[in-house]
Amino acid sequence: MRNICVIGTGYVGLVSGAGMADFGNSVICADIDKSKIDMLQDGGIPIYEPGLKELVERNVNASRLTFSADVASSVKDAEVIFIAVGTPMGDNGEADLKMVEAVATTIAKNLNSYKIVCTKSTVPVGTGARLEALIEQGKESDFEFDVVSNPEFLREGSAVKDFLLPDRVVLGVNSERAANVMREVYRSLFINETPIVITNVPTAEMIKYASNAFLAVKISFINEMANLSDKVGADVHTIARAMGLDGRISSKFLHPGPGYGGSCFPKDTEALVYTGEQHGVDFQVVKAAIAANKSQRDVILAKAKELVPDLKGKTVAILGLAFKANTDDVRDTPALEIIQGLEAVGAIVKAYDPIASDNMKKFFLPNLDTRDSVVDTVTDADLVIILTPWNELRGLGLKDLKGYLNAPNIVDARNVLSVDQLKEYGYNYRNVGRSKI
Ligand code: NAD
Numbered sequence: 001m002r003n004i005c006v007i008g009t010g011y012v013g014l015v016s017g018a019g020m021a022d023f024g025n026s027v028i029c030a031d032i033d034k035s036k037i038d039m040l041q042d043g044g045i046p047i048y049e050p051g052l053k054e055l056v057e058r059n060v061n062a063s064r065l066t067f068s069a070d071v072a073s074s075v076k077d078a079e080v081i082f083i084a085v086g087t088p089m090g091d092n093g094e095a096d097l098k099m100v101e102a103v104a105t106t107i108a109k110n111l112n113s114y115k116i117v118c119t120k121s122t123v124p125v126g127t128g129a130r131l132e133a134l135i136e137q138g139k140e141s142d143f144e145f146d147v148v149s150n151p152e153f154l155r156e157g158s159a160v161k162d163f164l165l166p167d168r169v170v171l172g173v174n175s176e177r178a179a180n181v182m183r184e185v186y187r188s189l190f191i192n193e194t195p196i197v198i199t200n201v202p203t204a205e206m207i208k209y210a211s212n213a214f215l216a217v218k219i220s221f222i223n224e225m226a227n228l229s230d231k232v233g234a235d236v237h238t239i240a241r242a243m244g245l246d247g248r249i250s251s252k253f254l255h256p257g258p259g260y261g262g263s264c265f266p267k268d269t270e271a272l273v274y275t276g277e278q279h280g281v282d283f284q285v286v287k288a289a290i291a292a293n294k295s296q297r298d299v300i301l302a303k304a305k306e307l308v309p310d311l312k313g314k315t316v317a318i319l320g321l322a323f324k325a326n327t328d329d330v331r332d333t334p335a336l337e338i339i340q341g342l343e344a345v346g347a348i349v350k351a352y353d354p355i356a357s358d359n360m361k362k363f364f365l366p367n368l369d370t371r372d373s374v375v376d377t378v379t380d381a382d383l384v385i386i387l388t389p390w391n392e393l394r395g396l397g398l399k400d401l402k403g404y405l406n407a408p409n410i411v412d413a414r415n416v417l418s419v420d421q422l423k424e425y426g427y428n429y430r431n432v433g434r435s436k437i
Contacts, residue, residue, distance in 0.1 A: 001025055002185050005078035007071055007103050009036055011047055011159065011263070011329065012120060012152050013084030018052065019163035020082075021059035023188040029067050030074035037069040048328040048355045051160035071103075075110040080185055082150070084120045086263075093270035095124050104131045108138030111145060116178050118148040122208050122268055124275045128172065128201035146178035149201045151208035156262065157326030168195040172204025209275070212268040213286045218253040219260045220292035226256035226433025227299060236433025237415065256432040258334035258387060258413040259296030261323035266293070266332040297337040300385070300413045303430035304342065307409040308383045312346030315406065317381035319374060319396075320388025320414070322356035330359045334413075335387045339365065352377035354390055379404045389414040398425050 001024050006017035009031035017029035031037055036046045043060075045053050059065035068074045075081055085099040100121055107117055117131060132147045139145075149172030154162035169186055173179040179198060183190060190196060197207070226236040236256050244251025260266070269290050276283040308314055323333035330336070333356075339349050350369045351357065357370035371377040374392070378384055378401060386393055394416040402408050402425055410422065412431040419437060422429040429435070 002080050002181060003078050004028070004080045004082065004185065005030055005074040006082040006084050006120075007031070007074070007106075008083065008085035008099075008121070009033075009040065009046075009067065010084065010086065011049070011156055012154065013082070014040075014045075014047065014056070015049065015052060015154055015159040015163050016082065016084060016120060016152060018055045018059050018065055019160070020185060021062075021064040022055060022164065023186065025064065025185060027059070027065050028074045028077060029065070030071045031067075031069065032071060034069040037067045040067040048326075049156065049159050050326055055160050055164075071106055072110045075107050075115075076112050078115065079113070080116045080118060080181060081107055082118045082120045084152075087121045087123055087267070087271075089267040089270055092274060094274040095122070095267065095271040097123065097127060097130075100127065100131070101134060104134045105138055107145075108135040109140060111135070111139045111141050111143045113143055115143070115145045116148050116181055117145055118150050118182070119205075120150055120152045122151060122212075122264065122271075123149075123205060124209070124271055125202050125205040126275075128174075128205060146173070146175050147201060148173050148178050148182060149204035150182070151204060153208070153211065156329050157324055166194055168197055170197045170199070170204050170207050172199055172201035174201055209268055209272045212265055213272050213283075213289070215253050216260055216265045216269045216293065217285055217289040219255075219257075219265075220289035220296070222254045222256050223259060223296050223299075223432070224292055229433040230430075230435045233436040234433075235437045239433075256415065257296075257389075258300045258338065258432075259293040261332040261334050262327075263329060263331040266290075297334055297341065299432075300334070300338055300387075300411060301341045303411045303413075303435075304383060304385060305345075306430060307411065307428050308407075311342060311383075314347050314382040315380060316342050316347045316349050317378040317384045318342075318349055318351040319353075319377065319384060319386045319393050320390055321351055321353035321360045321370075322388050322390075325388055325390045328355040328359050330356050330363060333360075333387075335360070336364050338385065338387060338413075339368065347383075350377045350381070353388065354392055356388075374401075375404060380406045382407045383409040383411065385411045385413060386416060387413050389416050398422065398427065402427070 004027045006013045009029040021027040087095045090096040128147045229236040240254035273283045321335045408427045410429045
């Protein structure tokens with residue numbers, strides 16, 4: 001059991017803080033956003049994440065998990081400090097490390113014992129070394145510290161399960177002392193034989209980008225296969241299934257759609273390309289995946305125009321705003337560019353999402369006409385576009401739905417609807433890679 005402080009109580013910090021408390025550690029989750037901390041102290045959960053409320057409650061009740069807006073004193077009380085603040089995309093595609101560096105400065109000033117400073121934020125290779133230098137320069141005491149890289153692989157929507165039962169844990173360490181402490185932090189996972197990859201800091205930093213970039217490449221690849229399938233009457237789902245049966249390929253991340261989004265793949269792929277450029281390495285494959293992803297938004301818009309050539313003054317019902325199901329996260333969601341594209345040609349957009357509407361309005365589209373139900377959203381629509389594969393949308397009753405529409409046009413950008421039913425009820429439809437089957 002170790003005393004841990006997690007700095008940054010967002011999607012990653014809150015889940016991993018509560019998760020590490022569940023492993024038996026004593027954890028303070030700290031954040032400069034006082035309103036978030038107040039909410040957590042009052043028993044609220046600032047994000048939507050299945051199972052998180054129960055995990056937090058269990059560990060708060062067991063006195064293993066607390067919250068604080070006083071980052072400095074939280075640092076002083078901890079032996080292991082996890083940095084889990086945001087690393088958004090900078091102006092040139094690089095990872096913006098301002099928040100990470102601000103935390104490093106706070107740690108340096110409050111170094112009152114030996115500490116491990118562990119990056120859980122996704123940071124480019126070389127950041128560990130940079131933080132080490134920053135803390136060494138800024139520290140006001142003689143205490144030692146180790147910098148560790150422990151990239152996080154949880155997925156929003158299944159973050160709790162991913163954290164508690166990960167495929168692997170990656171630990172980049174520079175000393176045996178740090179490795180031993182980190183083994184104790186993750187003792188529960190060592191016991192249940194989770195694969196733990198212990199390596200040096202730069203390798204650990206690279207593993208996260210290599211993993212995310214590879215997954216992004218897979219998505220762009222299958223999207224291009226889907227685009228060709230649409231032209232030639234092939235079924236991309238069958239292609240993906242048969243590809244996935246080859247153990248060298250695996251079936252995961254071969255789902256076509258409107259392109260990847262969210263707070264990780266878009267910025268992490270760009271940051272990897274930027275880091276490559278800094279070192280004279282041209283990431284041609286990743287660059288192509290980024291370009292293909294951007295144009296996949298246009299592919300969906302083109303499908304909308306195939307069904308309704310003149311969208312001016314036409315009502316489009318958007319079903320799904322979150323970048324994927326089971327999250328309220330709308331960062332880099334395909335819905336944003338697709339809605340903007342529709343509005344640019346004069347369409348009237350109404351939108352529904354079970355969870356993410358408030359975030360979409362708060363962060364990106366304050367004037368978006370969001371509705372509280374599918375029925376309200378689709379009533380009198382000339383076109384429906386499904387953008388997030390929420391279970392609720394998978395189960396749409398196509399027979400009844402048709403009665404609400406002005407015209408039976410559907411773009412199923414997530415391939416959640418049955419092609420047989422779309423045909424049976426007389427819809428004009430497009431999907432991604434199955435439109436002609
Ligand atoms: P987030 O924006 O949800 O949370 C970051 C939190 O850090 C915010 O609550 C913010 O108030 C806080 N913060 C910022 N500066 C601070 C400071 N100086 N001191 C204390 N708190 C501060 O971000 P996130 O989605 O949790 O992502 C965090 C990191 O984890 C990023 O590097 C991201 O790439 C990485 N990551 C994210 C995911 C994911 O699914 N979201 C998965 C794996 C890795």
